Amino acid sequence: MKAEYYVRETASNLGRNITITLASVMTVAVSLALVGASLMLRSGVENATRRWQGGIEFVIFMQRDPSPAQVESLRGDLEQSPEVASVRFVDKKEAYEEFKSLFADSPELVDSIDADTLPPSFRVEPVNKEVDAVEALGNTYAAKSGVARVVFASKTIRLIQQLSSRLTVGIFVIAAFLLGAAGLLILNTIRMAMFARRREIEVMKLVGATNWFIRVPFMLEGLMQGLIGAFLAIAALAAFKPFFQKWLPNSRDIPLVSGFQVSSGEMIFIFGTLGVVGILIGAIGAGIAVSRFLDV
Amino acid sequence: MIKIENVTKSYKSSTVALRDANVEISKGEFVFLVGASGSGKSTFIRLLNKEETPDAGRIFVAGKDIGQLSSWKVPYLRRNIGCVFQDFKLLPTKTVFENVAFALEVIGRPRSVIDAQVPAILDLVGLAHKSSNFPNELSGGEQQRVSVARAFVNRPLILLADEPTGNLDPATSVGIMRLLDRINKTGTTVVMATHDRGIVDTMRRRVIELDRGSIVRDQSRGVYE
Numbered sequence: 001m002k003a004e005y006y007v008r009e010t011a012s013n014l015g016r017n018i019t020i021t022l023a024s025v026m027t028v029a030v031s032l033a034l035v036g037a038s039l040m041l042r043s044g045v046e047n048a049t050r051r052w053q054g055g056i057e058f059v060i061f062m063q064r065d066p067s068p069a070q071v072e073s074l075r076g077d078l079e080q081s082p083e084v085a086s087v088r089f090v091d092k093k094e095a096y097e098e099f100k101s102l103f104a105d106s107p108e109l110v111d112s113i114d115a116d117t118l119p120p121s122f123r124v125e126p127v128n129k130e131v132d133a134v135e136a137l138g139n140t141y142a143a144k145s146g147v148a149r150v151v152f153a154s155k156t157i158r159l160i161q162q163l164s165s166r167l168t169v170g171i172f173v174i175a176a177f178l179l180g181a182a183g184l185l186i187l188n189t190i191r192m193a194m195f196a197r198r199r200e201i202e203v204m205k206l207v208g209a210t211n212w213f214i215r216v217p218f219m220l221e222g223l224m225q226g227l228i229g230a231f232l233a234i235a236a237l238a239a240f241k242p243f244f245q246k247w248l249p250n251s252r253d254i255p256l257v258s259g260f261q262v263s264s265g266e267m268i269f270i271f272g273t274l275g276v277v278g279i280l281i282g283a284i285g286a287g288i289a290v291s292r293f294l295d296v
Numbered sequence: 297m298i299k300i301e302n303v304t305k306s307y308k309s310s311t312v313a314l315r316d317a318n319v320e321i322s323k324g325e326f327v328f329l330v331g332a333s334g335s336g337k338s339t340f341i342r343l344l345n346k347e348e349t350p351d352a353g354r355i356f357v358a359g360k361d362i363g364q365l366s367s368w369k370v371p372y373l374r375r376n377i378g379c380v381f382q383d384f385k386l387l388p389t390k391t392v393f394e395n396v397a398f399a400l401e402v403i404g405r406p407r408s409v410i411d412a413q414v415p416a417i418l419d420l421v422g423l424a425h426k427s428s429n430f431p432n433e434l435s436g437g438e439q440q441r442v443s444v445a446r447a448f449v450n451r452p453l454i455l456l457a458d459e460p461t462g463n464l465d466p467a468t469s470v471g472i473m474r475l476l477d478r479i480n481k482t483g484t485t486v487v488m489a490t491h492d493r494g495i496v497d498t499m500r501r502r503v504i505e506l507d508r509g510s511i512v513r514d515q516s517r518g519v520y521e
Contacts, residue, residue: 002404199387200398206345206385207450208374209402211367 002213009217013193014224020192021225024185028229028281029236031178032274036237038171039270040244044260045164047102052153052161055085055125058138061148062120070146071120077144078122083137086125092118104263119148131155179281182229186222186285191293194218201294215294219286226282227275234271241267297323297454297485298344303353305339313339315509317353321487323453326480328496329489330520331506337489340506341456344487345377346370358453375403378447378455378484382462384439386431392418392442393427399446417449421475437468444475448484455479457488461495469495493520 014021078087095118103109126137138150204214245260298321305314314336321327329337342348346362355362386395393414400410418424421441431439461469473495480486503518
């Protein structure tokens with residue numbers, strides 16, 4: 001009985017102001033799509049440049065099976081060098097785990113490589129991060145015994161990281177404003193719905209309907225607007241994902257780990273975030289409208 | 297049933313709507329509130345279902361001090377009090393049946409109860425044949441009957457009527473008064489604010505007269521003045 005009433009009232013509220021309802025739903029959808037796109041960009045860049053995070057400027061790849069003595073001697077050199085700020089050793093097993101998590105969506109790729117294929121490496125953060133100084137320092141290790149090759153973070157990678165972090169911040173700011181607008185639109189839609197129903201509300205109070213009974217359809221209306229908006233944003237991002245992953249060709253010139261991969265786990269997290277934010281925006285807009293303009 | 301103790305109520309514009317009022321109304325009584333416009337009749341009625349709260353004094357309805365009632369319990373108080381107004385307050389987009397059913401629906405009564413009680417009450421007010429008409433297809437008197445049906449369908453203990461005949465011609469008013477009288481005979485306490493001298497003088501029930509917020513007369517089997 002109650003559920004039937006709530007569904008009927010909420011549906012008729014949503015239909016009554018269809019144009020302004022669409023305006024709020026679309027604003028929620030666009031702002032959440034922006035939030036989602038910037039989260040995808042961040043994951044993509046993070047995954048593509050995972051080796052190069054935390055100030056790592058070059059990686060010393062060992063030969064596939066260095067002797068423990070070779071590894072220890074290089075580690076000693078690196079740790080004692082005053083020019084090295086920090087160093088981290090990634091053994092074969094860890095390299096394989098990292099590879100597996102990055103390419104979790106491409107099991108054929110993971111299968112083509114076994115735990116023994118990937119070489120161990122040292123990830124080095126130098127004190128001085130000037131390009132010339134980094135190269136000079138890195139090259140001093142190239143000739144050490146057991147070392148296969150030294151790979152530097154190129155300017156391209158630094159540029160991608162910088163661009164993506166600034167872009168992410170920029171998009172978030174725009175999205176925050178849009179979300180605010182969406183919240184206000186929802187608030188006003190619900191205020192209008194309450195105005196359209198002021199006679200019903202007056203009668204409901206007179207005959208003793210409980211406050212929550214009067215409020216619930218309006219709360220649900222706001223929630224539905226947020227939820228439908230989030231759903232549209234999620235659908236748009238799911239359709240957009242394949243194009244996004246082809247943006248950066250997996251070029252040999254740039255020492256990226258991969259192209260812009262966003263794993264399904266990360267996508268689920270992003271979609272979940274969007275759903276929650278959509279519901280929150282709807283609930284906040286409706287909650288304010290109900291508590292300020294519904295004098296029960 | 298209703299007890300008002302030393303109740304004072306004034307509004308912002310410093311007009312005193314009710315001054316140190318003391319009234320006791322027993323179960324099953326029929327009481328007229330008379331007095332000029334602005335004498336405090338409507339305030340009296342609005343205090344009883346807690347649409348207003350008094351500045352001082354205590355009000356008991358059905359044995360409960362309603363000043364102590366927390367706001368979430370007010371709806372349950374109102375389920376025991378039916379209200380009828382001069383302007384009917386019917387919903388224009390709902391039929392007669394739906395208007396009455398609405399009062400039961402929004403307090404969570406099941407469909408089976410609604411389907412049993414609404415036709416019965418429409419029969420009582422003599423509008424069974426118009427149950428699928430809309431309010432704008434009815435005369436003023438018929439609309440007021442619908443409004444009485446809606447107020448009474450939940451069988452409240454008390455019926456409050458604020459000038460229910462204010463918009464009706466004398467002949468139609470008589471019909472409404474007969475209806476209220478029948479409802480009163482079922483044991484429902486009726487409190488009615490009115491300007492209608494003819495009605496008060498024919499019915500000869502208890503009369504409480506207000507003058508600028510003070511109770512100046514309380515007379516059983518009284519007349520308008």
